[in-house]
Amino acid sequence: MVVVVALVVVVVGSVVFHMVSPWWWTPIASNWAYIDTTLVITFWITGVVFAAVVLFMAYCVWKFRHQPGRVATFDPENRRLEIWLTAVTALGVAAMLAPGLVVWKQFVTVPDEATDVEVFAQQWSWGFRLPGEDGRLGTSDARLVSADNPLGINPHDRFGQDDVIVASGDLHLPVGKPVKMVLRSIDVLHNFYVPEFRAKMDMVPGMVTYFWFTPTRTGEFEILCAELCGVGHGYMRGYVLIDEETDYQAWLQEQSTFAEQYAGRGVRAASVSP
Amino acid sequence: MANITHRPDEHIPPAEVPDVHPPHPHTWIGRWVFSQDAKYIAIQYSGTAIAIGLVALVLSWLMRLQLGFPEVFSFSSEAYYQFITMHGMIMVIYLLTAIFLGGFGNYLIPLMVGARDMVFPFVNMLSFWVYLLAVLVLVASFFVPGGPTGAGWTLYPPQAILSGTPGGQDAGIILMLLSLILFIIGFTMGGLNYVVTVLQARTRGMTLMRMPLTVWGIFTATVMALLAFPALFVACVMMLFDRLLGTSFFMPTLVEMGEQLSYGGGSPIVFQHLFWFFGHPEVYIVALPAFGIVSDLISVHARKNVFGYRMMVWAIVIIGALSFIVWAHHMYVSGMHPYFGFFFATTTLIIAVPTAIKVYNWLLTLWRGDIHLTLPMLFALGFVVTFVNGGLTGLFLGNVVVDVPLSDTMFVVAHFHMVMGVAPLMVIFGAIYHWYPLITGRMLNEAMGQIHFWVTFVGTYAIFFPMHYVGLVGVPRRYPEIGDPAFMTFAVDGLNAFISIAAFIVGAAQVLFLFNIAWSARHGRDAGRNPWRAASLEWQTPQVPPRHGNWGDDLPVVYRWAYDYSVPDAPEDFIAQDDPWTPQKVPA
Numbered sequence: 088m089v090v091v092v093a094l095v096v097v098v099v100g101s102v103v104f105h106m107v108s109p110w111w112w113t114p115i116a117s118n119w120a121y122i123d124t125t126l127v128i129t130f131w132i133t134g135v136v137f138a139a140v141v142l143f144m145a146y147c148v149w150k151f152r153h154q155p156g157r158v159a160t161f162d163p164e165n166r167r168l169e170i171w172l173t174a175v176t177a178l179g180v181a182a183m184l185a186p187g188l189v190v191w192k193q194f195v196t197v198p199d200e201a202t203d204v205e206v207f208a209q210q211w212s213w214g215f216r217l218p219g220e221d222g223r224l225g226t227s228d229a230r231l232v233s234a235d236n237p238l239g240i241n242p243h244d245r246f247g248q249d250d251v252i253v254a255s256g257d258l259h260l261p262v263g264k265p266v267k268m269v270l271r272s273i274d275v276l277h278n279f280y281v282p283e284f285r286a287k288m289d290m291v292p293g294m295v296t297y298f299w300f301t302p303t304r305t306g307e308f309e310i311l312c313a314e315l316c317g318v319g320h321g322y323m324r325g326y327v328l329i330d331e332e333t334d335y336q337a338w339l340q341e342q343s344t345f346a347e348q349y350a351g352r353g354v355r356a357a358s359v360s361p
Numbered sequence: 362m363a364n365i366t367h368r369p370d371e372h373i374p375p376a377e378v379p380d381v382h383p384p385h386p387h388t389w390i391g392r393w394v395f396s397q398d399a400k401y402i403a404i405q406y407s408g409t410a411i412a413i414g415l416v417a418l419v420l421s422w423l424m425r426l427q428l429g430f431p432e433v434f435s436f437s438s439e440a441y442y443q444f445i446t447m448h449g450m451i452m453v454i455y456l457l458t459a460i461f462l463g464g465f466g467n468y469l470i471p472l473m474v475g476a477r478d479m480v481f482p483f484v485n486m487l488s489f490w491v492y493l494l495a496v497l498v499l500v501a502s503f504f505v506p507g508g509p510t511g512a513g514w515t516l517y518p519p520q521a522i523l524s525g526t527p528g529g530q531d532a533g534i535i536l537m538l539l540s541l542i543l544f545i546i547g548f549t550m551g552g553l554n555y556v557v558t559v560l561q562a563r564t565r566g567m568t569l570m571r572m573p574l575t576v577w578g579i580f581t582a583t584v585m586a587l588l589a590f591p592a593l594f595v596a597c598v599m600m601l602f603d604r605l606l607g608t609s610f611f612m613p614t615l616v617e618m619g620e621q622l623s624y625g626g627g628s629p630i631v632f633q634h635l636f637w638f639f640g641h642p643e644v645y646i647v648a649l650p651a652f653g654i655v656s657d658l659i660s661v662h663a664r665k666n667v668f669g670y671r672m673m674v675w676a677i678v679i680i681g682a683l684s685f686i687v688w689a690h691h692m693y694v695s696g697m698h699p700y701f702g703f704f705f706a707t708t709t710l711i712i713a714v715p716t717a718i719k720v721y722n723w724l725l726t727l728w729r730g731d732i733h734l735t736l737p738m739l740f741a742l743g744f745v746v747t748f749v750n751g752g753l754t755g756l757f758l759g760n761v762v763v764d765v766p767l768s769d770t771m772f773v774v775a776h777f778h779m780v781m782g783v784a785p786l787m788v789i790f791g792a793i794y795h796w797y798p799l800i801t802g803r804m805l806n807e808a809m810g811q812i813h814f815w816v817t818f819v820g821t822y823a824i825f826f827p828m829h830y831v832g833l834v835g836v837p838r839r840y841p842e843i844g845d846p847a848f849m850t851f852a853v854d855g856l857n858a859f860i861s862i863a864a865f866i867v868g869a870a871q872v873l874f875l876f877n878i879a880w881s882a883r884h885g886r887d888a889g890r891n892p893w894r895a896a897s898l899e900w901q902t903p904q905v906p907p908r909h910g911n912w913g914d915d916l917p918v919v920y921r922w923a924y925d926y927s928v929p930d931a932p933e934d935f936i937a938q939d940d941p942w943t944p945q946k947v948p949a
Contacts, residue, residue: 090734090742093819097746101826109851110830112766119766126763133753140720140749144742147727151663152734158934159665159927160729163365168725169669169718176717180756184710187760188703194762195699210525210618232616239616270696273616275520276629278694278769282835282848285766289696291629292519293613296696309846313769313837315513317525318438321840 088152094145098138105134116283116308116329118265118301121190123285129183136179194286197299201265204258207238208270208277208290211319213310214238215258219249219344229273229292239273240345248346251339257307257326261335265301278314281327289314302329365571365670367920369943373566382910383478395490397482398909399467402489404800406463409489410456411875413496417451418868420444429861431842431854439527441841442511447503449514450537453643454544455496457785461650462548462586463492465792466555466579468800472899473576475564475917475939477910479554488554491547498540507531513839515640518611518632519624522604525617534604538597545590545597555583564898566919570674571938573897573923574667577674578653581681582646588685589642596635603627633695637688644781645684649677651788652719655741657923658791659723661895662738663730664934666924669722676715676722683712693764702761709759713752720749731927731934735893736810740791743818744784750822751780754829772832775825783821790817790874797878798892799899802906803885809877813870820867824860831856896935897923 115123151157203224207214216238218224225240225247232239237254240247260266270279272290280287283306288298305328312323330338386392396402424444426434436444467485471478479485502509511527512520512534524530528537559572559580572580599610603624611632612624660667667673689697689705723745732738754776758764767773790813797805831853836843845852891900903913917939925936930944 090739094742094746097822101750104827104830108827108830110827110834110853110856111850112833113835113848113850122762122766125760126757126766129757129760129763133756137749137753140724141746144724144727144745147724147730148732148734148742151727151730151732153731157731159663159731161666161927161929162668162725162729163666163924164669164671165725169672169721172721173714173718176714180710180713183756183760184707187706187762191699191702191706191762194765195702209616229614229616230621232619232621234619274618275523275525276517280769280837282766287765287768288694291696292615293628294630294696307847309848311835311837311846315442315515315517315520315839317520317523317529318442318511318527319525320442321438321842324846 088149091145091149094141094148098141098145102134102138105130113282115285116302116304116306117285118303119194119285121193125183125186125190128186132179132183194298197267197297198265201267201299203269204260204266205269205271206258206279206290208272208279208312208316208323209274210317211312211323212255213258213323213325214255215253216240216345217251217253217339217342218246219251221246221249224269225250225345227271232273236349240349242345242349248344250345251342252345252348253342257328258310259328259330259335259338260302261332262302262305262329265299267297267299270296270298275316276314277312277316277323280311280313281308282311283308287313305329305331365922366925367941367943371920373918373920376565376916380916381477383482385909395486397478397486399471399479399482399485400800400907402485403464403467405489406467406492407460409493409496410459410464413451413499414456414460415875416500417448417456418871420448420451422865422868424448425861425864427841429858436841438841439508439511442513442839443509443527443533445839446511446513447499447509451499452782453514453647454541455499457647457781458548458586458643459492460789461647461785462555462579462583463489463551465575465650465654466583467551468796469575469899470555470558470579471562472902472907472911473573473897473923474559474562475567475898475912475919476558476562477912477916480558480562481554484550485554488547488551491543491550495540495543495547498536498543502528502533502536502540505532505536507533510534510537512537515633515636516600517636518600518603518629519613519615522600522612523615523617535601538601538604541597542594542601545594548586548590552583552587555579556587564916564919567898567938570671571919571922574653574656574670574673574677575650575897576653577677578649578651578656581677582649585642585649585681585684586646589639589646592635593639596632596639600632630692630695630697633692634689634697637691638685641688641691642681642684644777645680647781647785649681651744651785652677654792655744655788656719656723656726657897658737658741658788658795659726660924660926661795661893661897662735662741663727663732664926665726665730666926667722668725668728669718670922670924672718673722676718679715680712683708683715687712687759690759690761690764693761694768706759706761710756713756713759716752720745720752735794736805736807736814737791737795737893739814739818740787740794743814744787744791746818747779747787747821748784750826751776751778751784755780766835767832769837770832771836771838772829774838775828775832778828779825783825787817790814793878795893796899797881798888800906801882801885802888803881804888804892805881805885806877809873809880813874813877816870817867820863820870823863824867827856828860831860894933894935896921896925896937898938901937901939
């Protein structure tokens with residue numbers, strides 16, 4: 088009866104591993120605790136089903152194992168039982184789907200007060216752009232990318248002049264304020280993924296994607312690229328720092344705007360050329 | 362159940378077309394190389410698939426060396442991405458698809474429906490040779506400058522055809538796309554054969570609702586593949602044009618390493634829709650034959666009819682149909698319109714219902730059975746455990762918002778290996794132990810088989826169950842090494858080393874299995890006729906192993922379904938499908 092023992096051990100072992108193993112998700116740092124809740128509900132429902140199915144199978148194998156004289160029961164169909172099982176399954180599935188869709192509705196509904204923050208990806212580094220005083224990001228185009236304009240900002244768009252450019256370096260965000268992460272890539276697919284924020288989204292060249300979240304605690308969080316983007320994919324890391332408002336403002340003062348950077352380089356280029 | 366079992370008043374209609382004997386080869390080459398016999402083509406398909414599968418096995422070892430022991434075996438990122446790409450592509454397409462449809466489909470369909478052969482034997486032969494060519498083109502990509510493509514098995518553009526990806530600007534990606542195109546051409550020839558044979562060449566009395574679930578599974582999967590593969594075909598052709606002719610189907614305006622490229626106007630997401638319109642049905646193209654075969658294995662070795670046969674047939678058909686409207690659950694975080702998430706999460710979770718019904722019916726087939734713990738039964742039990750595990754984690758990933766944190770992490774890798782890697786392989790192993798006696802006339806060695814089962818079952822669970830937690834911690838997939846970043850609650854390197862060691866041991870057990878196949882062909886115990894005392898038609902041929910033309914002078918006549926096991930008052934505990942026995946007292 089090795090098989091029966093093995094099946095029971097698989098169930099018990101899986102549950103014990105789940106309970107005692109030190110590998111669990113990282114503490115959350117965003118408003119998406121609902122996602123964690125839905126995940127836990129799913130763990131419970133699926134865990135119970137897994138244990139029930141495998142233990143029932145183990146029982147069958149033990150109880151109905153071949154022994155001399157044993158004859159199987161001829162039992163083609165049982166409509167009532169089949170309908171009953173279908174209904175219970177449908178109910179369990181609905182119990183997982185319903186909260187999932189409710190949370191998804193929140194996930195895709197960006198609050199009006201969310202600030203746009205642009206993440207810019209290329210092989211294999213991150214850049215960032217914050218709207219300036221006017222609260223709007225200027226337009227951009229991959230065709231405008233050059234050494235002087237690494238993010239491809241449209242120099243003729245007045246909304247872009249005061250945009251804060253962090254072409255390389257860390258992104259800072261204030262704690263407790265919703266942000267809409269506007270995602271842009273100029274070469275291949277990337278994915279902006281911070282495990283503590285739970286949310287992630289692909290960055291697709293030729294289009295702008297987004298997601299939103301509210302940082303809920305201060306700290307330094309690692310950005311990982313989560314969509315295969317070539318040989319540097321595993322090493323495409325960056326950092327987001329969630330600051331208290333005062334620290335954030337201090338950091339912001341040190342950054343330069345697009346107009347400052349672009350004009351500065353323009354002047355330098357002009358002074359060299361004659 | 363009148364349409365399933367035989368009643369004395371049942372009239373079996375006469376054959377609609379005269380019996381046609383397949384062409385008889387007169388040359389050695391015609392018999393053993395360019396054979397048109399589906400049984401021999403099945404062996405050719407399976408042998409080729411297993412051979413290229415060994416390459417995928419070795420690649421998995423290499424990638425596990427890197428993941429488990431990054432300090433010791435530090436491969437370049439290029440090499441690592443080539444390992445994972447080729448491993449995935451070979452396993453999904455060139456091994457699993459080919460062996461289920463080209464291998465089991467070719468061997469079992471004609472025998473199980475009572476046909477002499479596939480209806481188009483020449484096209485069937487051609488199907489294998491084009492498949493072999495596809496495999497050779499794939500293998501060739503290992504030997505060209507730059508090596509094979511490292512774009513990931515999903516081949517997402519733009520990176521697949523750019524210089525930042527191995528093989529992107531070399532021949533690697535070109536050969537990969539050409540090989541896929543060839544594979545699809547070859548498959549289409551075989552697939553049309555399987556569909557027409559099932560629909561047109563069933564013997565007298567073999568109604569659709571008397572076919573074994575194996576045939577139902579392979580038949581439905583083939584229909585799906587004929588509808589799904591064209592999407593991949595056009596995607597491959599378009600990407601080939603983008604790469605070679607400078608078109609921009611999938612290529613927007615790009616700046617690569619500071620340099621403006623001449624592409625513009627295309628959309629990378631269009632490729633993803635085409636890929637997954639193929640790719641999701643592909644999961645079920647592999648799973649449905651496995652569902653069918655495992656139903657038959659459980660029934661035969663538990664000496665009991667499949668419980669709820671009609672529900673099982675409908676579940677297969679419904680799963681097949683639904684699988685065409687769930688594809689974008691692979692794309693929840695791809696940047697497509699977020700409202701698609703509502704639709705695709707709902708359809709995806711609905712598929713769980715017919716799938717769960719299948720699981721219940723397997724369990725209820727065991728219930729009050731007479732369970733013989735033979736090797737096929739052991740693998741069937743192993744399948745149910747891994748499939749249920751992998752299916753349930755699918756409920757995490759299908760439920761759109763739960764997918765967001767888990768998408769693109771090792772959780773996904775663990776999930777799909779459990780559900781469409783290990784689970785179908787369990788069925789393939791069980792099926793080989795089950796039908797090897799039919800094919801060779803000998804039994805596979807039991808002791809080697811027991812070692813193979815236990816190492817594979819326990820080992821694969823030890824590999825893939827903990828891997829879910831690596832993903833839960835937050836480790837993205839397709840990272841050659843993660844290191845120990847601050848977000849981790851607990852470093853995963855020890856777990857990764859454990860998984861790698863388990864993978865090496867499981868791999869070694871597969872080598873033992875292949876040795877068993879070779880060894881038993883000459884030294885195995887003589888199987889005799891119908892060693893499992895199975896009711897289905899393939900075991901009832903006049904000669905065992907079946908000869909060319911399968912049925913001798915006269916085609917069999919079928920009187921019942923394939924699951925008359927332990928029928929009350931029957932002389933034996935099974936009644937073959939071509940046995941006209943009826944009970945003395947006919948129930949009213």
